[in-house]
Amino acid sequence: MNESVKKTIEALEKHNMKSIYFENPDSAVNYLMENINNEATVGIGGSVTVNSLGIPQKLIERGNKVYFHWLESTPEGMDNAREKAQKTDVYLSGTNALTEDGKLVNIDGLGNRVASMIFGPKKVFILCGVNKITKDLDAAMRRVKDNAYKNARRLKLDTPCAHTGKCSDCSSPQRMCSVTTIIERRPYKTEFEVIIIGKELGY
Numbered sequence: 001m002n003e004s005v006k007k008t009i010e011a012l013e014k015h016n017m018k019s020i021y022f023e024n025p026d027s028a029v030n031y032l033m034e035n036i037n038n039e040a041t042v043g044i045g046g047s048v049t050v051n052s053l054g055i056p057q058k059l060i061e062r063g064n065k066v067y068f069h070w071l072e073s074t075p076e077g078m079d080n081a082r083e084k085a086q087k088t089d090v091y092l093s094g095t096n097a098l099t100e101d102g103k104l105v106n107i108d109g110l111g112n113r114v115a116s117m118i119f120g121p122k123k124v125f126i127l128c129g130v131n132k133i134t135k136d137l138d139a140a141m142r143r144v145k146d147n148a149y150k151n152a153r154r155l156k157l158d159t160p161c162a163h164t165g166k167c168s169d170c171s172s173p174q175r176m177c178s179v180t181t182i183i184e185r186r187p188y189k190t191e192f193e194v195i196i197i198g199k200e201l202g203y
């Protein structure tokens, strides 16, 4: 583990958020699966990191009830999954940035993902590739805006950043960063654990 990861873990622990590091994504996924009860209901926020690790499929295959709107094919199904995900035993998400002084920064268009990270599910696991770690809050805010265009393109949104690769603080109807949250300490009704993985994951 490098100095930056070490600092980040120490800061998260000081902020009452459990944190663990795995060099290897497979070990991180195994740890996660071992720490989610087979009977648990699991909500998943829109996360390239969680999805790219094959976690939704693994949970479904072993019998967990999973609410993940990316698995739905209709707007109604997606809204239903987002709503149900807010009242689950476990919620999984990535994060847009994680600072070395132990803060998580996230943007959201609808707000369902950031809301569920804070209140509703009993336990939240955040999966974070080392590429998401930033020195401080200013760098985290820059990172979030500088990388937003990648998600805009992935989602085929008609936002300025999708076209130019740069944020122009738009008022687009499809603006995907209407809400920005900074988690500075563990939300006190939610168990909270950050799994840091020694690999580039997500945007």
Ligand code: SF4
Binding pocket: 145, 148, 149, 152, 159, 160, 161, 162, 166, 167, 168, 169, 170, 171, 172, 174, 175, 176, 177
């Ligand atoms: S404010 Fe608009 S242009 Fe900037 S990142 Fe968000 S959606 Fe893109």
